[in-house]
Amino acid sequence: MGIIRTRMGDGRAVELTVDDIRADIQAGTEEAADRGRIPALTGNEQEWLVELFCRPDRVVGVEQGHEVVLTDDGSVNALYGAQSSSGVGVPVSREMGIRVYERAFCMDTMEVGHPDYSFKPVRPIVALEQQAMESTLLGTIIPMYYGAMPNLALYARPDGPFPNPADLLPAGRIADARIAQEEAAEVCSRDMVYVARKMWEVGADGINFDTTASAGDAEFLATLRAVEQVAGTTGLSIEVGMAAEFVLGMHGEVEYQGTRLAGLYPHEQVRLVEMAGAHVFGPAVNTNTRRSSPWNVSRAVTFVKACSQAAGIPVHANVGIGVGGVPMCETAPVSMVTRASAAMVEIGRVDGL
Amino acid sequence: MTEQELLDAAKAAVVAADEEKAIEVARQAVALGLDPLRVINEGFTPGMRQVGDLFERGTMFLPEVIIASEAMVAAVAILEENLPAEQKEKQAGIAVLGTIEGDVHDIGKGIVATLMRVYGFKVHDLGRDVPLQRFVDEAKSSGAQLVGSSALMTTTMVGQKQLEKLLKEAGIREQVKTMVGGAVVTQYWADKIGADAYAENAQEAVAKALELVEG
Amino acid sequence: MGGIRTAGDLVARMQLHRKMRLPEAKAYVADRLKVSTVDLSDEVIMRELREELDIGVITSVPGAAKGLAAKARIARLLDIRVNSVDVLKEKMELGS
Numbered sequence: 217m218g219i220i221r222t223r224m225g226d227g228r229a230v231e232l233t234v235d236d237i238r239a240d241i242q243a244g245t246e247e248a249a250d251r252g253r254i255p256a257l258t259g260n261e262q263e264w265l266v267e268l269f270c271r272p273d274r275v276v277g278v279e280q281g282h283e284v285v286l287t288d289d290g291s292v293n294a295l296y297g298a299q300s301s302s303g304v305g306v307p308v309s310r311e312m313g314i315r316v317y318e319r320a321f322c323m324d325t326m327e328v329g330h331p332d333y334s335f336k337p338v339r340p341i342v343a344l345e346q347q348a349m350e351s352t353l354l355g356t357i358i359p360m361y362y363g364a365m366p367n368l369a370l371y372a373r374p375d376g377p378f379p380n381p382a383d384l385l386p387a388g389r390i391a392d393a394r395i396a397q398e399e400a401a402e403v404c405s406r407d408m409v410y411v412a413r414k415m416w417e418v419g420a421d422g423i424n425f426d427t428t429a430s431a432g433d434a435e436f437l438a439t440l441r442a443v444e445q446v447a448g449t450t451g452l453s454i455e456v457g458m459a460a461e462f463v464l465g466m467h468g469e470v471e472y473q474g475t476r477l478a479g480l481y482p483h484e485q486v487r488l489v490e491m492a493g494a495h496v497f498g499p500a501v502n503t504n505t506r507r508s509s510p511w512n513v514s515r516a517v518t519f520v521k522a523c524s525q526a527a528g529i530p531v532h533a534n535v536g537i538g539v540g541g542v543p544m545c546e547t548a549p550v551s552m553v554t555r556a557s558a559a560m561v562e563i564g565r566v567d568g569l
Numbered sequence: 570m571t572e573q574e575l576l577d578a579a580k581a582a583v584v585a586a587d588e589e590k591a592i593e594v595a596r597q598a599v600a601l602g603l604d605p606l607r608v609i610n611e612g613f614t615p616g617m618r619q620v621g622d623l624f625e626r627g628t629m630f631l632p633e634v635i636i637a638s639e640a641m642v643a644a645v646a647i648l649e650e651n652l653p654a655e656q657k658e659k660q661a662g663i664a665v666l667g668t669i670e671g672d673v674h675d676i677g678k679g680i681v682a683t684l685m686r687v688y689g690f691k692v693h694d695l696g697r698d699v700p701l702q703r704f705v706d707e708a709k710s711s712g713a714q715l716v717g718s719s720a721l722m723t724t725t726m727v728g729q730k731q732l733e734k735l736l737k738e739a740g741i742r743e744q745v746k747t748m749v750g751g752a753v754v755t756q757y758w759a760d761k762i763g764a765d766a767y768a769e770n771a772q773e774a775v776a777k778a779l780e781l782v783e784g
Numbered sequence: 785m786g787g788i789r790t791a792g793d794l795v796a797r798m799q800l801h802r803k804m805r806l807p808e809a810k811a812y813v814a815d816r817l818k819v820s821t822v823d824l825s826d827e828v829i830m831r832e833l834r835e836e837l838d839i840g841v842i843t844s845v846p847g848a849a850k851g852l853a854a855k856a857r858i859a860r861l862l863d864i865r866v867n868s869v870d871v872l873k874e875k876m877e878l879g880s
Contacts, residue, residue: 226755251626281822283785284806285796302723319842324785324792325800353868355851357840357858358793359800360868369676382679386686386694388639390632419868422800431676433630451867453800465630466676479627495803504769505755530799530806544755546723567799567806 220270223552225512226505227545234270237510241265244507244514251462252481254522257514261563265517268555269510276554278561285568287496287532288317289363289426289457291329302537302546311352318358324568327361327424328352334367335407336376342411346418353419361455362415363424366408366442368435371400378403381466397434397467404435408442413450422453422495430459432466433477436485440472440492447493456489457498457534458482461519482523490529496568499523500534505544509552513541513559520564532568533560572603579612579644584619586637591644598648605648613641613648617687621772624684631680638687661688662782664715665707667695668751669728674721677751680771681717688775690715701732705739714782717748717774726753730762746781750774788834789842791817791824794862801864816862837861 219231232240241262249256257265268276278284292313297303308316310328317323328349330338338345345362353360372380378400384393412423423446429436443454463485465478472488480488482499489497501516520533520540538544541556560566570578575598582591591613598608620637623629629637664685668678674697682694693711695703708716716736720726729749736742746765749758759767766781768774785792791813798809810821817837823829834841839861840854849857852872859866 226757228757280825283790283792283825285785285792285799285809286787287796298724318787322787322789322792322842324787324796353852357788357851357854359796369674382676385631385635386679386683388635390635394632416867417871419871421797421867451865462627464676465624465627465632468630468632478630481627495800505757506769527805529803530809538752544753567809568796 222269223509223543223549224505225503225507225509225543227543227547227549227552230508232508232510234266237269237508238262238266240508240511241269241514244511245518247511248501248515248518252483252519252522254481254483254518257518257521257563262514264563265510265514265559268559269513274551276551276558278558282561284561284566285324285530285532287325287361287455287498287568288323288327289424289498289534290333291327291363292317293329293331293333297331310348311355314352314356314360318356323358325359325361325422326356327363327422328420329363333364333426334370335364335404335411336367336370338364338411339407342414345411346414349415349420350418359421359453361422361424361453362411362420363426364411365427365430366404366425366435366439367427368397368400368404368431368438371404372396376400385466394467394469397432398470401434401438401441401470404438405442405445408439409445409449412442412446412452412454416446416450416452420452422455424455424457426455426457426498427459427500428456429463429477432464433470434467436463436477436480437470437472440488443489443492443494453496454494455496455498455532456494457532458485458500461499461501482519483526486523486527486529486531490527494529496530496532497523497527498532498534500539501541503538503540503542503544509541509543509555512543513552513556516541516556517559517564520560520566524565524567530567533564533566535560535569570597570601572601575601575603576608576612579608580616580619582644583613583616583637583641584623586620586633586640588636588640588643591640592647595644595647599651605651609645609648613644617641621684621775625770625772631683634687635683638683641687661685661690661779662715663691663693663711663713664717664778665693665695665704665711665713666717666719667699667704668697668719668721669725669732670698670700671728672698672719672721672725672751674719674751677721677771678717678719681719681750681768681774684771684775685778688779690778701728701735704732705735705741708736708745709739709741713745715748715778716745717750717778720749720751720754723753726751726758729754729758729764733763748774748777748781785825786827786830787842788840789827790830791834794839794858795824797858797862797864797866813862 245257295313379396381393766777
């Protein structure tokens with residue numbers, strides 16, 4: 217076992233020695249520990265990862281009995297979508313696509329979602345989406361979410377009515393930028409709650425607030441408030457999936473239950489998500505394209521392990537293109553997707569992916 | 570206060586985003602007859618660099634970065650008044666930035682624009698969903714040394730390759746350095762299309778931009 | 785876990801409806817199904833059991849419970865409320 221063929225964070229193959237891999241795994245976990253102020257992986261865990269990356273197998277898995285729940289997000293966009301959603305362009309309807317996910321891909325849950333995949337554009341066509349949900353529920357067995365992104369950026373000019381913080385902040389108009397984000401967050405929250413309640417009415421099992429906080433801390437607040445309201449008025453199962461490993465401080469001062477949201481890492485995010493009333497949390501850890509996959513997986517798993525330990529609700533880690541240690545490339549190498557997944561289960565102790 | 574203590578205080582004032590303190594330190598430096606350029610380069614600039622690092626780690630937030638940069642600008646203005654004439658109004662460079670046509674993602678590019686301004690660049694931020702020809706036209710009319718493009722989708726990143734071609738056709742590719750960034754963009758992609766630099770995050774974008782214009 | 789090929793959907797339901805972490809969710813489902821937690825991911829065991837319990841199977845079997853019918857049986861088996869089943873009962877004025 218001299219030279220190991222593995223991958224870089226952008227997917228390209230790279231040949232490393234076992235010592236290189238060991239050093240990258242140590243550096244990756246230490247980087248996460250330093251950033252998140254969380255424990256690094258233990259020596260045994262690091263050695264487990266070394267062994268994982270040195271295995272000659274193309275595809276790896278978890279121990280029998282350690283299987284976890286697989287939750288899909290993005291609906292069937294990957295199936296019928298075009299390149300912008302990494303879709304393969306199979307000409308099937310949403311409902312057919314979902315059946316394929318249930319009966320051929322054997323997913324444990326699935327979701328109905330619109331190709332636009334944001335709550336704002338769904339609001340005016342919610343009746344259409346309700347019917348898609350109703351129709352899907354008639355013939356499927358696995359739990360069915362409705363999924364979309366809060367996408368606070370859609371509420372700012374030129375796409376929405378509120379001034380754009382990206383224009384105001386560079387101009388030094390900090391107070392105006394903050395007010396704009398707070399107002400946009402209220403409307404965003406309202407759209408999320410509206411769509412969720414409509415889905416509850418027609419029988420959906422859950423609502424997935426996906427890629428949360430992509431526009432920063434105000435979007436995270438909008439989501440937490442929406443979670444509270446949906447949990448208080450429906451029986452929907454609520455999943456909150458994140459956009460990145462820490463909450464970007466575009467506002468910088470918004471708080472939830474006395475905790476400032478900007479800069480929170482997954483183990484801190486999950487506590488608030490749980491407090492708001494959500495049922496499942498999906499942490500996202502970004503992939504660094506210039507570091508190796510051993511570095512990225514080790515780093516991602518360190519964050520997720522701390523998150524799992526802090527959580528009182530199920531944790532379903534995001535493992536996909538550019539997150540969770542998976543390389544940032546459209547045709548992600550299966551060797552790294554399976555290694556990242558196995559590490560999330562065996563060391564990250566996730567409840568699902 | 571010793572010179573070193575003053576440099577430390579300059580750095581601390583920027584990191585604390587304390588404009589009043591930064592101005593006070595700058596005035597003290599002038600009163601003590603210290604070399605203004607040294608105070609900028611060894612006091613305030615390292616402070617701003619630390620601010621960038623803290624932002625990149627999620628422990629300092631964008632509004633605070635703006636306030637810190639304002640503190641630095643105010644302090645540097647005082648020091649610049651005492652610089653020899655030939656060193657005044659020194660600008661890091663002129664940059665044209667934008668998100669490629671068809672791509673409405675703006676946040677990351679906006680942060681890069683903000684940080685570049687903080688580090689002394691004159692930035693022409695074209696916003697998002699920018700037609701490729703506009704990058705070329707703006708680079709020509711502004712006399713930019715840098716053209717930076719952002720793409721968040723694999724469907725729009727191909728526009729960065731096209732931009733390289735358009736800059737060549739316009740005859741200005743040799744006069745400008747190009748930088749690419751965005752969630753789906755990688756160093757490999759930058760190398761493949763012939764861009765001069767790729768940055769993983771905003772702080773690195775500024776460092777690369779400075780390297781390009783100084784190099 | 786394998787969805788309806790195994791017991792993945794059932795374990796998922798316990799996470800989604802009762803916020804159960806994975807070991808608790810598996811233990812709950814295993815107890816209701818009277819199998820071990822390892823059996824929950826065993827395609828052969830679960831295929832037979834799912835057919836026997838008539839809660840939906842992966843292949844297309846004429847006459848086997850599908851869609852809402854399977855979910856109604858799953859709700860009873862796991863002692864949980866399934867929203868789409870409740871909506872149907874309400875429509876049929878069966879009470880939930």
